[in-house]
Amino acid sequence: MKGLEEAVRAAGARIVAALAMRFRDLDLAEEAFADAYARAAEAWTDGAAPADPAAWLYRVAERRAVDRLRRARVRGRLAPEPPEPAPTAEDAMTDETRLIPDDRLRLIFVCCHPAVAPETRAALTLRLVCGLATDVIARAFLVPEATLAQRLVRAKRKIREAGVPFEVPGPEAWPDRLDAVLSTLEIAYAKAHEDAAGSGPHAGYAREMLDLSRLLAELLPREPEALAFAALVRFAESRRPARLDPGGAMVPLAEQDPGLWHRALIEEADPYMRRALALASPSPRVIQAAIHGVWCARASLADPAPWPAVLALYDVLLRHRDDAVVRLNRAVALAEVAGVAPALAEIERLDAPGLDAFLPYHAARADLLRRAGRTTEAAEAYDQALALGPNAAERAWLGRRRAGLG
Known part of the structure; x- marks a missing residue:
């Protein structure tokens, strides 16, 4: 049912967080929301959807949760501690600026508690807070779905057994959790950003990350990493209006018309960026945000693309974080500054687990092979990229380049 699916996509993860x-029970929240979804599938016949679908789902889920707790008490099982007084469902679902975003941020901190295994923190947050399906998360982390499902079960049990408080911790606990929190938000935003058209199931994460990054920057006004992430999201989202051509194909960053970018978002990002740079020596997240900022300083297509500055920033980033993704992005900039041959040599030397399943690797390699005149190899690389299931905008762009090889 279209209306139900749209409501779940727009508010499902927020409802689970509020529950x-x-x-104070992660499993109960998920189970109660699943009950509400099933009830909605029966009740929301054509033309009978409620005026406020999110409030309806929250109210039904809340009642199902209470019913489950009552049945547990009847059977003599230990019930959770009574929760703190909470606003009504109507308050919760109609005043999102006050309750729901804060609840989601608190739940992110819960999922990133040191009691949870480091390799599971981001996955648990993506499942509970962002609503990603287990199979989608498993593919992102290159692990079998069954393995990830077991990790999630163990993580929720660990949170329950350790008595982790459902709140944003005091400043003394932030160093143990902040990196995991930011890493999770970065992955969630990457799912939204890779959808240039903004029409896929994860498109709503872009709006969510704007809100959550602002809240995190307000909570941690002197943390350069949090400020840098807030800047990065705004820089990246400012370019969304120019990311598609009239035919629906992706437009590479260097070819985007800066006149179409959202200048208001860039103006929001600049103060975050300045504060992050002023607070500490550059860290990987600060440098990555600065790369986005360099691009967003471009005023029009008549201005030269800032490839030399981008390459210089990637050189700095390599000293802080030397991995295959950074080297791949650096190679793209290197091709524009030093030529295709050295860039292609850099890419051919890359060797990392999961690289064969990493679409940007095949897309970048295909483009450099095309520019080097190695048409047959370029065609094979484009075919490998297309076989990995890109979204519609990427597929249109890759297909166009592939067809142009003749």
């Missing part, structure tokens, strides 16, 4: 905060 988790209300009942």
Whole structure:
């Protein structure tokens, strides 16, 4: 049912977060929301969807959670501690600026508690807070779905057994969690950013990350990493209006018309960027945000693309974080500054687990092979990229380049 799916996509993860905060039980929150979804599938016949679908789902899920707790008490099982007084469902779902974003941020901190295994923190957050399906998360982390499902079960049990408080911790606990929190938000935003058209199931994460990054920057006004992430999201989102051509194909960053970018978002990002740079020596997240900022300083297509500055920043980033993704992005900039041959040599030397399943690797390699005149190899690389299931905008762009080889 279209209306139900749209409501779940728009508010499902926020409802689960609000339920988790209300009942202090991650499994109960997910199970109650699943009950509400099933009830909606029966009740929301054509033309009968409620005026406020999110409030309806929250109210039904809340009642199902209470019913489950009552049945547990009847059977003599230990019930959770009584929750703190909470706003009504109507308050919760109609005043999102006050309750729901804060609940989601608190739940992110819960999922990133040191009691949870480091390799599971981001996955648990993506499942509970962002609503990503287990199979999608498993593919992102290159692990079998069954393995990831077991990790999630163990993580939720660990949170329950350790008595992790459902709240944003005090400043003394931030160093143990901030990196995991930011890493998770970065992955969630990457899912939204890779969808240039903004029409896929994860498109709503872009708006969410704008809100959550602002909240995190307000909570941690002197943390350069949090400020840099807030800047990065705004720089990247400012370019969304120019990311598609009239035919729906992706437009590479260097070819985007800066006149179409959202200048208001860039103006929001600049103060975050300045504060991050002023607070500490550059860290990987600060440098990555600065790369986005360099691009967003471009005023029009008549201005030269800032490839030399981008390459210089990637050189600095390599000293802080030397991995295959950074080297791949650096190679793209190197091709524009030093030529295709050295860039292609850099890419051919890359060797990392999972690289064969990494679409940007095949796309970048295909483009450099094309520019080097190695048409047959370029065609094979484009075919490998297309076989990895890119979204519609990427597929249109890759297909166009592939067809242009003749």
